[in-house]
Amino acid sequence: MTFVEWILLAIGASVAIALAGLLAAGVAASIARRPDRAPVEPLTPAELDEYFQRRAAFAITVSARTPLAPDVVFDRLMGRAYLSSLPFLSGPDWIDGHSAQERGVWSRRTMSGTIYSVTEQVILAKPAETLVLTGTAVCTPATIQSFAERFDISTVGARGVTEVSWTVAGTPRWVGFLPWRWAAPLVSPVLAFVLRHILRLGAFRAPRAETA
Numbered sequence: 001m002t003f004v005e006w007i008l009l010a011i012g013a014s015v016a017i018a019l020a021g022l023l024a025a026g027v028a029a030s031i032a033r034r035p036d037r038a039p040v041e042p043l044t045p046a047e048l049d050e051y052f053q054r055r056a057a058f059a060i061t062v063s064a065r066t067p068l069a070p071d072v073v074f075d076r077l078m079g080r081a082y083l084s085s086l087p088f089l090s091g092p093d094w095i096d097g098h099s100a101q102e103r104g105v106w107s108r109r110t111m112s113g114t115i116y117s118v119t120e121q122v123i124l125a126k127p128a129e130t131l132v133l134t135g136t137a138v139c140t141p142a143t144i145q146s147f148a149e150r151f152d153i154s155t156v157g158a159r160g161v162t163e164v165s166w167t168v169a170g171t172p173r174w175v176g177f178l179p180w181r182w183a184a185p186l187v188s189p190v191l192a193f194v195l196r197h198i199l200r201l202g203a204f205r206a207p208r209a210e211t212a
Contacts, residue, residue: 035110035111035112035117035118035119035137035138035139036110036119036136036137037137037138037139037140037141038137038138038139038140038141038142038143038144039136039137040135040136040137040138040144040145040146040147041145041146042121042123042134042135042136042146043123043134043135043146043148044123044134045123045124045132048123048124048132048148048150051146051148051169052148052150052167052169055171056146056147056148056169056170056171057170057171057172057177057178057180057181058169058170058171058172058180058181058183058184059167059168059169059170059181059184060167060168060169060181060184060187060188060191061165061166061167061168062165062166062188062191062192062195063163063164063165063166063195064163064164064192064195064196064199065156065161065162065163065164066161066162066164066199066200067160067161067162068162068199069128069160069162070128070129070153070154070155070162071127071128073128073153073162073164073199074127074128074129074131074153075100075101076198076199077131077151077198078100078103078125078131079099079100079103081093082197082198083111083194085197086194086197088113088114089111089112089113089114090111090112090114091109091110091111091112092109092110092111092120093109093110093111094107094108094109095107095108095109095110095119096108103122103125104122104125105122105123105124105125106121106122107121107122108120108121108122108136109133116138116139116140117138117139118135118137118138118139118144118147119135119136119137119138120133120134120135120136120149121133121134121136124150128153129152129153129154130150130151130152130153131150131151131153132148132149132150132151133148133149133150134146134147134148135147135148135170142173142174143172143173144170144171144172144173145170145171145172145173146170146171147168147169147170147171148168148169148170149166149167149168149169150165150166150167151164151165151166152164152165152167164195164199166191166195168191
């Protein structure tokens with residue numbers, strides 16, 4: 001083959017790969033429109049500690065501080081689509097249609113990452129203290145076995161600072177035996193950014209660092 005033919009072949013292969021990628025992304029986006037397509041194993045409140053500490057193949061906790069009061073943080077988690085202002089993400093979208101004040105245990109919501117989406121259900125809700133959700137379904141079958149997330153809200157000292165800890169855990173299907181927890185340092189910066197984003201919705205300044 002001549003040099004020109006090699007160039008044309010490379011261009012043709014690149015175009016074919018790009019088209020295949022676009023097609024795959026389109027299919028994934030179409031599948032993601034049904035976050036309730038494939039049920040996963042739901043968790044109960046009694047299973048939470050063991051699941052977060054040992055049973056889940058992957059688990060990570062990040063935390064952030066905010067001047068917002070604990071009840072304001074809790075209402076924000078229950079009432080705002082805090083992911084929708086980030087690129088390629090949307091939700092949480094609550095399915096029950098109730099107001100944030102009426103939501104509680106058994107309320108359901110969906111979240112989407114453009115090519116993947118999930119459905120969750122509240123299994124523990126203590127206003128201004130704790131919010132725990134278990135996964136109930138995902139958009140793509142045979143991908144996730146179980147997952148859950150927990151928000152713990154507490155005050156720090158007497159200076160009007162609230163600390164929020166966010167724990168995310170899950171087990172993929174088929175390859176759940178792999179040491180996924182080793183990936184926590186790679187995922188931690190991303191989740192920490194999202195948590196800070198959740199707490200920064202609205203106009204307020206970050207609290208100053210406490211001095212000894």
